[in-house]
Amino acid sequence: MCGIVGLHLRNPELYPRLGELLSGMLCEMSNRGSDSAGVAVYGDPRWTPPGRGCVSLLDIGAEAGAVGVAVGSEVGLDVDVTMIGDTYLLTSDKDSESLLAAAKVVYPEALVAGFGADLAVLKGVGAPADLTASWGLTTARGWQGVGHTRMATESAVTPSGAHPYAVGPEQCLVHNGSFANHATIRRELQSAGVRFDSENDTEVGARFVASRLAAGRNVETALKELCATFDGFYTLLVSNRDSFAVVRDAIACKPAVIAETADWVAMGSEYRALSGLPGVEKAAIWEPEPEVVYAWQR
Structure with missing residues (x-):
């Protein structure tokens, strides 16, 4: 159920x-x-943000700024990273699929929660009330x-x-x-x-x-x-x-x-x-x- x-x-x-x-x-x-x-x-x-590629990742285990630098170097453009709970939300002027491909090169073991323009996917272990509060949903x-x-x-x-x-x-x-x-x-x-x-x-x-x-x-x-x-x-x-x-x-x-x-x-x-x-x-x-x-x- x-x-x-x-x-x-x-x-x-x-x-x-x-x-x-x-x-x-x-x-x-x-x-x-x-x-x-x-x-x-x-x-x-x-x-x-409108017009930007977006990727939601889990299980990276690194500081958000370091993730942005590492994936940005791979993709060849600036990558902004926002932490929402345990989710790393990556955005860039690169399209979402190219951004995802770059992230997979740098963090091949990361779990891809979602990707695509205008889409943020957040998920985790625990009760909905606790998780939605941690996300600021x-x-x-x-x-x-x-x-x-x-x-x-x-x-x-x-x-x-x-x-x-x-x-x-x-x-x-x-x-x-x-x-x-x-x-x-x-x-x-x-x-x-x-x-x-x-x-x-x-x-x-x-x-x-x-x-x-x-x-x-x-x-x-x-x-x-x-x-x-x-x-x-x-x-x-x-x-x-x-x-x-x-x-x-x-x-x-x-x-x-x-x-x-x-x-x-x-x-x-x-x-x-x-x-x-x-x-x-x-x-x-x-x-x-x-x-x-x-x-x-x-």
Whole structure:
């Protein structure tokens, strides 16, 4: 049992409240599992300045300034590094994928939490209330956020096993449930050259979706292919810089609720994650149908 939440803001007047609202949603789900937690925040100008490449890294074990100098020397441009909790958030005028490649040369053992324009991914071991406080999440702003609190069942309680899994540019995936055939699909992806950072079944789903998006599918098609390929019980939320999508398995075993107003679209594992959102009393609220992909564009 895990808890997932997502918030897509349509009204720019709410952008300054993204972190506040996302924190409340995530902490409300903490009793669904508090082994580890994570968030993806799109559009905070302090963490991910517009027009800059961005990379979120963990497990470096060096002073932030030294990381900036080392990666900057490799990439050939200045690299700024901000520490948010245990996450090293690297930004540069270089594009995100080039910045990531340089960081991997200098710190090959670092865990890549996420990368892409306007995207900061923070995750760690511990309860959501403690982690969100250490990140200063309530002060974050932006147009979209995704969160996850985990009850570990498939792999170790480590940052690499925490969600979101953000394995493609500006993409992330969070998951409540279990994939029964993930080992077979992992081997197929590995034979195609895909590398993995954990033993978590969710990473297999994330790598599968990322491979389909890289091949030119849109998010709806990628998720329909996932439903046709993966066995198990799951609710998934997948986002990129400009989209937000939800899908459940064929018997809709894992809970999910979606709410929509003119100002925002939100989802949570339970309604109480949404109950504090502004204007929720006027929202259209429903449970997503089995294997129906619900998607919104920015």
